[in-house]
Amino acid sequence: MKRNRFRYVVVACLVIALGLASRRYAAVLPVFFARYAGDTIWAVMVFVGVGILAPGWSSLRVAVAALVVSYSIEGSQLYHAPWIDALRHTRVGGLVLGFGFLWSDVACYAVGVALAWALEIGVWTAAE
DSSP: OOOOHHHHHHHHHHHHHHHHHHHHTGGGSOHHHHHHHHHHHHHHHHHHHHHHHOTTSOHHHHHHHHHHHHHHHHHHTTOOOHHHHHHHTSHHHHHHHOSSOOHHHHHHHHHHHHHHHHHHHHHHHHHO
16 A cells, blocks of 8 residues: 555644644533543544655554554653653643553554554545
8 A cells, every 4th residue: 555645644634633623622522532532533643644654554554653653652651851841841742742641541542543544444445
């Protein structure tokens, strides 16, 4: 499979907008959705990002890489040196690196990557 980078950048913009909206409008969303949608969408974005960086990789390889990246960043939240905490307290740093380790985030990442993988395979199969 060869991904079209332009299309994936457009998808990335849509995913980012959805992720930011899930945080901004959390108060009007159902509690379960408000609590877990942002982290799930974040993992979808990691999948899309890996797909942009490695357009020739198989969907499975992109999914595995996205999980490794997601879990690595979540694990990094256990580390609290002043320099990385300073990064986390910037807008982009907080969105990318997060603040504290949560097991629920690990589950959300698995769901998000699985969802992105299934959507990619479904769209790819439908296009053939």
